[in-house]
Amino acid sequence: MNEFYLRTESIKADEIFDLFVAGKEDLNIIKALRSPEPCILEGSRGTGKSFLMRIAQQEIDASENTCVPVFLSFNVSSLINTDDAHQFYHWMLAKSLRALLNALKKKGFAVSTFSAGLLSRDEMDDGEAIERNLEKLVKEFEASYKSGASVNIDALPDIEEVKEAIQEICVDNGISRVYFFFDEAAHVFRPEQQRQFFSLFKDLRSPYITCNAAIYPGVTYFGDSFEPIHDCLYKVIERDIRDPGYIQYFKEMALKQADQAVRDAIINNADLFATLAFSGGGNPRMILKTIQDLPKFNSSNVDQMLKDFYRTKIWAEHTALGEKYKGHKSLIDWGRDFLERTVIPTLQSYNETRKQKRSEESSIYFWIHKDAPETVKEALRLLTYTGIIRKTDASIRATRSELGARYEVKYGCLLSLFANPHSESKDFYQTLSVKKYVEFGKSHSAYSSISELSSAIEDDEKFVTSVQAMMHRPISVLSMLSKWQIEKLQQAKIHSVEDLYRKTEADLIEHIYGVGPARARVIKNAVAAELLEYLSG
Incomplete structure (x- = not known):
C-alpha cells in the first residue's frame, strides 16, 4: 500500500x-x-x-x-x-x-x-x-x-x-x-x-x-x-462513529492521499473500508495507518490488521508512556489493566448476553462514578490522551440516579476480539446504543490496587523532589474541600497536605466526627488531585 x-x-x-x-x-x-x-x-x-x-x-x-x-x-x-x-x-x-x-x-x-x-x-x-x-x-x-x-x-x-x-x-x-x-x-x-x-x-x-x-x-x-x-x-475535535457522514468524510480523506491502486481498492471494497474507519474511532492517524499497512485489501488481511493493531500495537504505545514518564508508570499500567481485564471483558459479556437474548443492543461504553478514587480518574485521563478511550459525557445519571462520567472504548478494541472482526462489524455497529453502558461504582473492587496514591507513584527521587514543597503546604490550598471540612481536619491536628496524605479513609472516619465514607472519599480525592498535578512535574 x-x-x-x-x-x-x-x-x-x-x-x-x-x-x-x-x-x-x-x-x-x-x-x-x-x-x-x-x-x-x-x-x-x-x-x-x-x-x-x-x-x-x-x-x-x-x-x-x-x-x-x-x-x-x-x-x-x-x-x-x-x-x-x-x-x-x-x-x-x-x-x-x-x-x-x-x-x-x-x-x-x-x-x-x-x-x-x-x-x-x-x-x-x-x-x-x-x-x-x-x-x-x-x-x-x-x-x-x-x-x-x-x-x-x-x-x-x-x-x-x-x-x-x-x-x-x-x-x-x-x-x-x-x-x-x-x-x-x-x-x-x-x-x-x-x-x-x-x-x-x-x-x-x-x-x-x-x-x-x-x-x-x-x-x-x-x-x-x-x-x-x-x-x-x-x-x-470529536468525530463520532454514529454520525451519518462519518464514512464519507474518512473516505474522502483517504482518497485524497491514495495512489490509483489504493483508490480502486477503497472504492470497490466499501464494507472493508467502513470496518477500518469505524475501528479507528474518529482518529485519522489510526485509520490511515491501518490502511497503509495492509498488504492487500481483502477481508483476511483486514481481520489480521485489526487484531494486530487494536489488540497489541495500540496498547504497546500506551504502555511505552510509562517507560518514558516514570512518575506516571503505575497509573498508566493500571489503566491498561483495568480496561483490558475489567472493562472490555465486562462489555464482551454484556454484548454476548444481549445477543443470546436476541436483543438488538450492543455497547462500547462504560460509566465511572463521580466519587471514584482520584487515581482512577487520572488513569482514565491518560487513556484519553492516547485515544484508547473518549469521554462522551462528564455527568450523567446511572443506576439509582448516581452521577458519573461516560466513556467510549475505541470501537476497534472491541471488534478485534471477535474471531472474524470484519464479518461481525456490520451487525455490531448497527446495534450500538450510547444509552447502554456497563457501570463501575465509587468503590469497585478493581480500584483496590490503585486507590491509595502511594501505590500509584514511583517512590523515586524525582517524584519526592517534585512534591516536597506541595506536601508542606496547608490543607487550605485544597480547593475541593469545604470550609467545614478544613476546620474538622484542623481540629483533628491535620494541618498540612502531608498530614492528610498519610491518613487513610478509615483513619478519617474513625477520628473525625461527622465524616463518613462519602466525605472521607471526597477528602482523600482532594489531596490526591493536588498531588497528581505534580507527578513528573
Whole structure:
C-alpha cells in the first residue's frame, strides 16, 4: 500500500489545502481559530489539531493582508531546565517574539526604532539584531537541559512592553491583528510548564493579539489564573462513529492521499473500508495507518490488521508512556489493566448476553462514578490522551440516579476480539446504543490496587523532589474541600497536605466526627488531585 501523511509536520505548506476535507465540525473549528477571540483546541493524539491550525493559519495569510499569523511549536519544552523559576514562560516569550519578527519580515512589514526598543531592554533599535539576540536566548534555554545553567534574560522585555510594541507595529503597518498559533502548547507531563503557558496565553490578550493553542484531553493543567469557560473559545475535535457522514468524510480523506491502486481498492471494497474507519474511532492517524499497512485489501488481511493493531500495537504505545514518564508508570499500567481485564471483558459479556437474548443492543461504553478514587480518574485521563478511550459525557445519571462520567472504548478494541472482526462489524455497529453502558461504582473492587496514591507513584527521587514543597503546604490550598471540612481536619491536628496524605479513609472516619465514607472519599480525592498535578512535574 502507498504511504500516507500521518503527521502534519510532514506536509508541505503548498500541499495542505489539497488534503483538507471540509467537515462541518472542522469548519466550525477553523472559524473559531480565525475569530478575534482566543481559542483552545482539544484533541487526542493523531486527531488533526495541528492540521486544522495550519489550515486556519494559511486561510488568514491568503485572505487577510491586514493580519499576520504566527505558527510555532513548543515540542522541545521538556529540554528546558534552568534555575529560573519562570524559565518556561521566558523561553516561550523569547521564541514567540522571534517567530513574530520573522513573520513580519517575510511579509515586508517594518519594525520602527521605537518598537524595536520595546522588544529589547539592551537598547537595541535594529529589528534584525533583536531577532538574532532572541535566537541566541532561545538556543541557550533549549541547551539548558545539559547543564541546568542559568540564562541571562536581562534583555527580554516584560509582557506589557511586548503588547505595546506589537500594538505600535500594527498601527505603523496597518495590521489589524496578530494571530499566534501555539502547537504542542506545553509538555503534557510537566504541569508547571502548562500553568506558565496558560499564564502567557492570558497575558498576551489585547485588541491586536489573538492566541490559539492545541492541547490534549485529560492531561492539561490550566493553573489558577486561566479559566477556559471565561478566557477563550473551547473547541474539541470529536468525530463520532454514529454520525451519518462519518464514512464519507474518512473516505474522502483517504482518497485524497491514495495512489490509483489504493483508490480502486477503497472504492470497490466499501464494507472493508467502513470496518477500518469505524475501528479507528474518529482518529485519522489510526485509520490511515491501518490502511497503509495492509498488504492487500481483502477481508483476511483486514481481520489480521485489526487484531494486530487494536489488540497489541495500540496498547504497546500506551504502555511505552510509562517507560518514558516514570512518575506516571503505575497509573498508566493500571489503566491498561483495568480496561483490558475489567472493562472490555465486562462489555464482551454484556454484548454476548444481549445477543443470546436476541436483543438488538450492543455497547462500547462504560460509566465511572463521580466519587471514584482520584487515581482512577487520572488513569482514565491518560487513556484519553492516547485515544484508547473518549469521554462522551462528564455527568450523567446511572443506576439509582448516581452521577458519573461516560466513556467510549475505541470501537476497534472491541471488534478485534471477535474471531472474524470484519464479518461481525456490520451487525455490531448497527446495534450500538450510547444509552447502554456497563457501570463501575465509587468503590469497585478493581480500584483496590490503585486507590491509595502511594501505590500509584514511583517512590523515586524525582517524584519526592517534585512534591516536597506541595506536601508542606496547608490543607487550605485544597480547593475541593469545604470550609467545614478544613476546620474538622484542623481540629483533628491535620494541618498540612502531608498530614492528610498519610491518613487513610478509615483513619478519617474513625477520628473525625461527622465524616463518613462519602466525605472521607471526597477528602482523600482532594489531596490526591493536588498531588497528581505534580507527578513528573
